[in-house]
Amino acid sequence: xxxxxxxxxxxxxxxxxxxxxxxxxxxxxxxxxxxxxxxxxxxxxxxxxxxxxxxxxxxxxxxxxxxxxxxxxxxxxxxxxxxxxxxxxxxxxxxxxxxxxxxxxxxxxxxxxxxxxxxxxxxxxxxxxxxxxxxxxxxxxxxxxxxxxxxxxxxxxxxxxxxxxxxxxxxxxxxxxxxxxxxxxxxxxxxxxxxxxxxxxxxxxxxxxxxxxxxxxxxxxxxxxxxxxxxxxxxxxxxxxxxxxxxxxxxxxxxxxxxxxxxxxxx
Amino acid sequence: xxxxxxxxxxxxxxxxxxxxxxxxxxxxxxxxxxxxxxxxxxxxxxxxxxxxxxxxxxxxxxxxxxxxxxxxxxxxxxxxxxxxxxxxxxxxxxxxxxxxxxxxxxxxxxxxxxxxxxxxxxxxxxxxxxxxxxxxxxxxxxxxxxxxxxxxxxxxxxxxxxxxxxxxxxxxxxxxxxxxxxxxxxxxxxxxxxxxxxxxxxxxxxxxxxxxxxxxxxxxxxx
Amino acid sequence: xxxxxxxxxxxxxxxxxxxxxxxxxxxxxxxxxxxxxxxxxxxxxxxxxxxxxxxxxxxxxxxxxxxxxxxxxxxxxxxxxxxxxxxxxxxxxxxxxxxxxxxxxxxxxxxxxxxxxxxxxxxxxxxxxxxxxxxxxxxxxxxxxxxxxxxxxxxxxxxxxxxxxxxxxxxxxxxxxxxxxxxxxxxxxxxxxxxxxxxxxxxxxxxxxxxxxxxxxx
Numbered sequence: 036x037x038x039x040x041x042x043x044x045x046x047x048x049x050x051x052x053x054x055x056x057x058x059x060x061x062x063x064x065x066x067x068x069x070x071x072x073x074x075x076x077x078x079x080x081x082x083x084x085x086x087x088x089x090x091x092x093x094x095x096x097x098x099x100x101x102x103x104x105x106x107x108x109x110x111x112x113x114x115x116x117x118x119x120x121x122x123x124x125x126x127x128x129x130x131x132x133x134x135x136x137x138x139x140x141x142x143x144x145x146x147x148x149x150x151x152x153x154x155x156x157x158x159x160x161x162x163x164x165x166x167x168x169x170x171x172x173x174x175x176x177x178x179x180x181x182x183x184x185x186x187x188x189x190x191x192x193x194x195x196x197x198x199x200x201x202x203x204x205x206x207x208x209x210x211x212x213x214x215x216x217x218x219x220x221x222x223x224x225x226x227x228x229x230x231x232x233x234x235x236x237x238x239x240x241x242x243x244x245x246x247x248x249x250x251x252x253x254x255x256x257x258x259x260x261x262x263x264x265x266x267x268x269x270x271x272x273x274x275x276x277x278x279x280x281x282x283x284x285x286x287x288x289x290x291x292x293x294x295x296x297x298x299x300x301x302x
Numbered sequence: 303x304x305x306x307x308x309x310x311x312x313x314x315x316x317x318x319x320x321x322x323x324x325x326x327x328x329x330x331x332x333x334x335x336x337x338x339x340x341x342x343x344x345x346x347x348x349x350x351x352x353x354x355x356x357x358x359x360x361x362x363x364x365x366x367x368x369x370x371x372x373x374x375x376x377x378x379x380x381x382x383x384x385x386x387x388x389x390x391x392x393x394x395x396x397x398x399x400x401x402x403x404x405x406x407x408x409x410x411x412x413x414x415x416x417x418x419x420x421x422x423x424x425x426x427x428x429x430x431x432x433x434x435x436x437x438x439x440x441x442x443x444x445x446x447x448x449x450x451x452x453x454x455x456x457x458x459x460x461x462x463x464x465x466x467x468x469x470x471x472x473x474x475x476x477x478x479x480x481x482x483x484x485x486x487x488x489x490x491x492x493x494x495x496x497x498x499x500x501x502x503x504x505x506x507x508x509x510x511x512x513x514x515x516x517x518x519x520x521x522x523x524x525x
Numbered sequence: 526x527x528x529x530x531x532x533x534x535x536x537x538x539x540x541x542x543x544x545x546x547x548x549x550x551x552x553x554x555x556x557x558x559x560x561x562x563x564x565x566x567x568x569x570x571x572x573x574x575x576x577x578x579x580x581x582x583x584x585x586x587x588x589x590x591x592x593x594x595x596x597x598x599x600x601x602x603x604x605x606x607x608x609x610x611x612x613x614x615x616x617x618x619x620x621x622x623x624x625x626x627x628x629x630x631x632x633x634x635x636x637x638x639x640x641x642x643x644x645x646x647x648x649x650x651x652x653x654x655x656x657x658x659x660x661x662x663x664x665x666x667x668x669x670x671x672x673x674x675x676x677x678x679x680x681x682x683x684x685x686x687x688x689x690x691x692x693x694x695x696x697x698x699x700x701x702x703x704x705x706x707x708x709x710x711x712x713x714x715x716x717x718x719x720x721x722x723x724x725x726x727x728x729x730x731x732x733x734x735x736x737x738x739x740x741x742x743x
Contacts, residue, residue: 500587
């Protein structure tokens with residue numbers, strides 16, 4: 036039960052931190068990470084297949100593998116810190132983690148708070164739901180219940196296109212929205228391609244994707260101004276994309292090659 | 303501390319807060335009414351029913367009182383569909399709150415019923431009253447009066463507990479707060495205002511309850 | 526990724542009990558200190574501390590625990606203490622428990638006949654001696670049963686810490702449910718585990734209450 040010891044250590048460390056920490060820690064230097072010998076990486080653990088807990092309770096998934104390779108590339112140990120969707124940016128800004136490899140979608144709004152690397156993963160968002168519910172376009176959403184994770188990319192996209200009379204039900208996270216779909220509590224949800232793939236494996240041929248809502252690129256994030264560290268992260272990603280390692284990871288966790296809109300090495 | 307409180311985004315969404323407050327009020331009063339009905343029935347079963355009924359009531363009361371409301375509402379909304387039972391989020395919230403407060407109120411009302419002296423009931427029987435009349439006039443009405451303070455503080459606690467129902471996407475006051483904070487990032491300000499509204503609601507409720515007490519129970523307690 | 530709800534998954538949930546218990550213990554310990562202070566202020570003869578303590582109790586008993594958690598959680602960040610579920614949950618639950626225990630213990634202190642206090646005053650005992658040696662030991666006997674009763678409420682209350690990302694029993698259940706999608710079994714198990722912790726305490730509280738009632742019958 037290693038995770039519990041780890042969580043305990045983490046908690047103690049974080050408690051100490053809390054006493055002295057500031058609301059916003061300064062930029063992170065690469066040197067500080069290297070001399071410490073450990074990089075603290077924030078990642079989600081409830082966002083399969085990017086971030087999950089494996090059967091022994093250890094963080095795992097695409098993000099975990101990317102984080103481990105990043106640490107190896109920098110020549111330091113990795114300390115994976117579980118964060119949640121709503122608290123991941125505060126964790127980074129308050130200095131409790133050095134970088135986020137936390138499926139953080141690159142948006143203009145977030146780019147004001149954190150620095151993003153080139154994309155290391157991407158997802159496509161769909162309207163997804165029961166096979167016999169016919170929704171060819173946004174107008175057909177009127178009068179229907181749609182589940183989404185509150186303030187997620189799905190929420191924003193559906194709220195934007197939904198006509199008057201659409202009943203958007205907001206849950207705390209993606210998993211709750213999926214659970215509501217599986218329980219038959221909502222006929223439709225906004226979901227990423229990864230969620231769609233998972234649901235298809237548990238309940239094959241029950242649901243279909245209706246139409247695409249948006250594409251999202253995910254980046255590794257650092258505190259603003261951490262120039263050297265960010266350069267190192269970008270070099271690492273470029274290497275990984277060129278030698279095919281990132282593609283391999285993508286194949287392992289998502290069962291598909293790295294999509295073209297991610298494979299480019301430009302930021 | 304280099305942070306300035308900014309309440310503008312909260313007040314820009316005030317209609318949203320009002321709508322949520324109304325849902326919270328509806329859920330609370332709905333659950334008080336339904337929960338009292340459940341509790342009177344269960345307390346009657348517990349004090350005068352056959353053994354299997356008493357065991358059922360005991361099981362219900364103990365299970366609800368010894369598990370968190372959060373788990374109860376997850377179970378009702380996400381778990382019960384496995385048995386083919388489905389409610390919309392706000393209905394599921396009402397059901398969960400009713401089931402929850404019903405258990406606490408059962409215990410309170412049972413204690414009230416047991417405080418009625420046996421002689422009172424016997425006197426009613428001697429007067430030729432029917433069982434239902436005895437229960438209604440001699441047992442339950444004085445019992446409710448005795449336990450009124452305990453019952454109403456349980457009701458206020460119920461209203462505060464209802465803040466949890468947003469986890470199943472019900473649209474109460476706390477959910478309105480979650481929506482606004484996730485759009486504006488003014489988390490602290492949003493929850494400060496929401497907390498203030500809850501405080502106003504609980505003060506108003508306790509004022510309402512003492513008004514009702516004066517109007518409905520204005521005859522003196524005979525002890 | 527989606528996996529069956531097996532032995533490892535159940536074990537993960539069962540193990541998370543320790544965090545529920547740890548958080549409850551912290552809040553109960555902190556709440557005992559805070560509660561004692563509140564109770565003493567509430568029975569103080571000076572008006573200002575009495576009103577301050579009353580205001581504190583009204584504030585925490587008149588607002589939802591969930592909002593108290595949110596305010597401490599986001600408030601700590603504003604005051605530069607960072608976002609930390611452990612600190613936020615411990616602090617919020619401690620403040621919450623202080624109000625409830627303070628109110629329970631005030632009732633118990635006031636249940637000690639005033640003659641006791643007056644007699645010790647007449648004997649020339651100062652405030653500290655009077656409280657420590659005469660009033661509080663008698664109040665403590667009355668307080669045990671309702672205090673255990675509140676402990677049950679506090680343990681259940683720690684489940685709300687899951688909403689700010691604190692991994693205890695409820696959050697462990699959610700994490701496992703997010704990977705298995707069998708809510709009936711997962712939340713059923715979580716409910717049973719809470720019941721196993723809380724029910725014996727409830728029975729204990731009731732037994733002590735009855736024993737105390739018998740002991741004080743005249």
